[in-house]
Amino acid sequence: MAEHGNLGCEYDESFFKDVRINLPAVKRRAAELGSRRTVKKHWQADWQLRAVTCIDLTTLAGDDTPSNVSRLCFKAAHPVSTDVLKMLQVDHKEITTGAVCVYPNQVTAAKESLKMVGKPSIPVASVATGFPCGQTALAPRLEEIKYAVNDGATEIDIVINRTYALAGNWKGVYDEVRQMKQACGSAHMKTILATGELGSLNNVYKASMVCMMAGADFIKTSTGKEGVNATFVVALVMIRAIRDFLQRTGIRVGFKPAGGIRTAKDACVWLSMMKEELGDEYTNPRLFRIGASTLLGDLERQLYHFATGVYPSVVEMPLG
Numbered sequence: 001m002a003e004h005g006n007l008g009c010e011y012d013e014s015f016f017k018d019v020r021i022n023l024p025a026v027k028r029r030a031a032e033l034g035s036r037r038t039v040k041k042h043w044q045a046d047w048q049l050r051a052v053t054c055i056d057l058t059t060l061a062g063d064d065t066p067s068n069v070s071r072l073c074f075k076a077a078h079p080v081s082t083d084v085l086k087m088l089q090v091d092h093k094e095i096t097t098g099a100v101c102v103y104p105n106q107v108t109a110a111k112e113s114l115k116m117v118g119k120p121s122i123p124v125a126s127v128a129t130g131f132p133c134g135q136t137a138l139a140p141r142l143e144e145i146k147y148a149v150n151d152g153a154t155e156i157d158i159v160i161n162r163t164y165a166l167a168g169n170w171k172g173v174y175d176e177v178r179q180m181k182q183a184c185g186s187a188h189m190k191t192i193l194a195t196g197e198l199g200s201l202n203n204v205y206k207a208s209m210v211c212m213m214a215g216a217d218f219i220k221t222s223t224g225k226e227g228v229n230a231t232f233v234v235a236l237v238m239i240r241a242i243r244d245f246l247q248r249t250g251i252r253v254g255f256k257p258a259g260g261i262r263t264a265k266d267a268c269v270w271l272s273m274m275k276e277e278l279g280d281e282y283t284n285p286r287l288f289r290i291g292a293s294t295l296l297g298d299l300e301r302q303l304y305h306f307a308t309g310v311y312p313s314v315v316e317m318p319l320g
């Protein structure tokens, strides 16, 4: 995370009004990323471990309870077994996920569980503002942020107002996100664009810029609940906006793809994309997170395979 957070800037349409996305070029680059072979041997294990540290380990289900949140927190604190870490000769390193991500009602349970497993420093992120649709009045959306922060969330994942975005009311989007940033206080704000509902890549670019102007510390692709979630095509557009924003303001904003990322191979492709498009510093949890509920299981399996030469049995590593 950016040390002092993104304070944002005044609304300025010149940041995005002339944007033109070169769709064939973006699609070509995305296809090339999706079909590539990733690094092999110990470099692959290094990247997989790096991916573990970038996960926002997530549970966002209607049947969440303090007990499944507590299990999630245990996994966040011990994402890879000590035996595997020893075999990989990295057991001296503190390896945890980047954060846990839960609904506001589960923040207290998450904080208590992380304390109990001896890792209170793992950030608790909470979705807020009427996640996933944001279809409530602004006042309760702002209250929800304050409630989650008050319970101990240090990262807030807000959803933007897609009704405004689709109507081209970008100032409306900016004003709301600006107020959400204020409600976050010192908590870091990730803004979820829900790109699968924005209708065009031009809108994805505009929404990215507007959120960064309003103070987003991260821009995030999706809630995981839309029909289409994290894709390389939208990611490339959002990353270009991050680069353009950095060039204009000097402010580094992080990136969080989320929704449907389930395999170790995919996680490594996302990391390599960050490295190539934005540079090494965007491959660590300060500026890169992967929002995922099930990815950790595959990363663990692949690391076990690298360390032992065989895949774990269901008894050694129960799925899910």
Ligand SMILES: O=C[C@H](O)COP(=O)(O)O
Pocket: 058, 060, 101, 222, 223, 224, 225, 258, 259, 260, 261, 291, 292, 293, 294, 295
């Ligand atoms: O923000 C995180 C997403 O909701 C997780 O989506 P997923 O369950 O497809 O991994």
